[in-house]
Amino acid sequence: xxxxxxxxxxxxxxxxxxxxxxxxxxxxxxxxxxxxxxxxxxxxxxxxxxxxxxxxxxxxxxxxxxxxxxxxxxxxxxxxxxxxxxxxxxxxxxxxxxxxxxxxxxxxxxxxxxxxxxxxxxxxxxxxxxxxxxxxxxxxxxxxxxxxxxxxxxxxxxxxxxxxxxxxxxxxxxxxxxxxxxxxxxxxxxxxxxxxxxxxxxxxxxxxxxxxxxxxxxxxxxxxxxxxxxxxxxxxxxxxxxxxxxxxxxxxxxxxxxxxxxxxxxxxxxxxxxxxxxxxxxxxxxxxxxx
Amino acid sequence: xxxxxxxxxxxxxxxxxxxxxxxxxxxxxxxxxxxxxxxxxxxxxxxxxxxxxxxxxxxxxxxxxxxxxxxxxxxxxxxxxxxxxxxxxxxxxxxxxxxxxxxxxxxxxxxxxxxxxxxxxxxxxxxxxxxxxxxxxxxxxxxxxxxxxxxxxxxxxxxxxxxxxxxxxxxxxxxxxxxxxxxxxxxxxxxxxxxxxxxxxxxxxxxxxxxxxxxxxxxxxxxxxxxxxxxx
Numbered sequence: 001x002x003x004x005x006x007x008x009x010x011x012x013x014x015x016x017x018x019x020x021x022x023x024x025x026x027x028x029x030x031x032x033x034x035x036x037x038x039x040x041x042x043x044x045x046x047x048x049x050x051x052x053x054x055x056x057x058x059x060x061x062x063x064x065x066x067x068x069x070x071x072x073x074x075x076x077x078x079x080x081x082x083x084x085x086x087x088x089x090x091x092x093x094x095x096x097x098x099x100x101x102x103x104x105x106x107x108x109x110x111x112x113x114x115x116x117x118x119x120x121x122x123x124x125x126x127x128x129x130x131x132x133x134x135x136x137x138x139x140x141x142x143x144x145x146x147x148x149x150x151x152x153x154x155x156x157x158x159x160x161x162x163x164x165x166x167x168x169x170x171x172x173x174x175x176x177x178x179x180x181x182x183x184x185x186x187x188x189x190x191x192x193x194x195x196x197x198x199x200x201x202x203x204x205x206x207x208x209x210x211x212x213x214x215x216x217x218x219x220x221x222x223x224x225x226x227x228x229x230x231x232x233x234x235x236x237x238x239x240x241x242x243x244x245x246x247x248x249x250x251x252x253x254x255x256x257x258x259x260x261x262x263x264x265x266x267x268x269x270x271x272x273x274x275x276x277x278x279x280x281x282x283x284x285x286x287x288x289x290x291x
Numbered sequence: 292x293x294x295x296x297x298x299x300x301x302x303x304x305x306x307x308x309x310x311x312x313x314x315x316x317x318x319x320x321x322x323x324x325x326x327x328x329x330x331x332x333x334x335x336x337x338x339x340x341x342x343x344x345x346x347x348x349x350x351x352x353x354x355x356x357x358x359x360x361x362x363x364x365x366x367x368x369x370x371x372x373x374x375x376x377x378x379x380x381x382x383x384x385x386x387x388x389x390x391x392x393x394x395x396x397x398x399x400x401x402x403x404x405x406x407x408x409x410x411x412x413x414x415x416x417x418x419x420x421x422x423x424x425x426x427x428x429x430x431x432x433x434x435x436x437x438x439x440x441x442x443x444x445x446x447x448x449x450x451x452x453x454x455x456x457x458x459x460x461x462x463x464x465x466x467x468x469x470x471x472x473x474x475x476x477x478x479x480x481x482x483x484x485x486x487x488x489x490x491x492x493x494x495x496x497x498x499x500x501x502x503x504x505x506x507x508x509x510x511x512x513x514x515x516x517x518x519x520x521x522x523x
Contacts, residue, residue: 039389048489053473068389070470083379085388187488213490242378 037066038247041086043157044185046230047071049205049276051267055260063250071185073156081105084240088248090255092157092203092230094285101233109233112255113264113277114288117161117228119220120190120207121147121199129199135223136168142178143171148198152189153181162201165225190214203228205276208268229285230277232256256281298496305497317501320478323391324459327398331454334403336447339410340436344422354411360404365397369464372397376468389470394478397464402454409450413443448517452510459506479505
């Protein structure tokens with residue numbers, strides 16, 4: 001007697017279909033796996049703004065690599081690099097990145113672009129953040145008001161920047177009634193702030209990308225402390241045997257190449273009337289902060 | 292309200308015009324969850340038959356574990372599978388992380404306990420004298436299994452529907468082990484999450500409608516077969 005799953009009438013069409021599907025998936029998996037892959041761990045801000053959707057096909061066409069973009073916070077992206085689970089990173093938390101490089105996990109770190117962080121909130125702005133002189137005093141008003149602030153709370157670059165502002169104030173907002181931690185990406189956090197009529201710190205690109213569905217307005221901007229700088233770097237191939245070093249080098253070169261930088265300079269103009277990022281290849285962070 | 296109408300209109304526009312990306316996402320959902328359901332059926336029916344017919348020490352514990360597994364949180368499955376499949380993990384060299392195969396594995400783990408539980412229930416509901424009679428008629432063990440599965444095939448359709456429903460509707464595990472990569476591991480549920488995060492609500496609603504329609508159609512077909520069988 002043959003095993004039951006090979007036999008007789010009733011299930012036969014169903015099995016044929018099932019085997020066909022299984023074969024389909026295997027082929028499909030093989031098709032996806034046949035290209036050399038490169039894993040990019042990146043911030044949600046570059047992803048939610050749509051910039052990488054535009055760059056990915058270009059890079060794949062130029063190099064023949066299969067780029068896998070994993071959108072996580074900067075903290076998580078660095079962690080993936082430490083474990084050897086990513087080949088190349090696009091991140092925006094300079095202090096944490098320098099640590100990462102010093103520890104020997106990151107190499108070939110290059111400045112790619114910048115924009116800035118802004119504080120957004122309800123248009124009526126009950127705590128009068130618009131008249132604040134700097135970012136730190138802008139946040140100060142939240143402590144004594146009934147207004148809510150939504151923090152990313154996910155160890156992302158934006159979250160790290162927000163924490164450093166509170167740190168400058170010498171104040172720890174964790175556990176306060178008015179302080180919410182979303183634990184999600186920038187797009188989701190902006191929508192929570194929108195529904196709660198709350199304030200939040202966001203990168204300008206994600207804010208502009210979602211502006212149509214938000215009732216939040218930019219209430220504070222322009223503090224030099226709110227500069228948002230993106231670097232690309234490759235994970236040190238010596239730390240793990242699985243790193244695609246040549247692919248990672250190709251990606252770093254791609255991000256700072258003239259053609260890519262020109263696309264970054266244009267990105268968003270057609271949709272938002274202004275660019276979302278300023279390309280910075282070849283410049284130094286010191287030059288940016290002097291501006 | 293306007294948003295909801297926009298979403299519904301967008302859904303019909305996409306279905307009507309055959310937007311290629313949306314169709315490939317739908318096909319991928321069907322393929323990934325269909326394969327996972329198939330694997331879950333093979334695993335679930337085998338273990339389910341064992342639990343239904345054999346008496347062994349620890350059987351109650353095993354059935355309890357299966358029942359617990361029927362409510363297995365997809366994110367937990369996603370996390371565990373991801374840790375194993377990461378390049379730094381024990382199965383890293385297989386290179387499965389962020390592939391459809393990884394999603395099939397995770398969804399199989401989610402669906403298999405459901406199929407097992409339904410199988411135990413279906414086979415348990417058969418008359419208790421059926422098996423001794425079959426053996427008395429000289430059936431081999433495999434013949435016996437085939438015959439009782441035939442006998443219980445109607446409730447087993449419920450197992451297929453439950454398994455597929457769980458696999459196609461979960462999102463946590465697919466996000467974690469698949470990475471929601473455009474054109475590779477983006478399925479209907481993860482595409483809905485992404486569209487909503489980006490504030491693109493109309494496409495999010497459209498994709499949700501397509502997902503619901505897909506589950507509805509699969510269930511319609513399975514229920515149709517089930518009903519026809521029960522009449523004949």
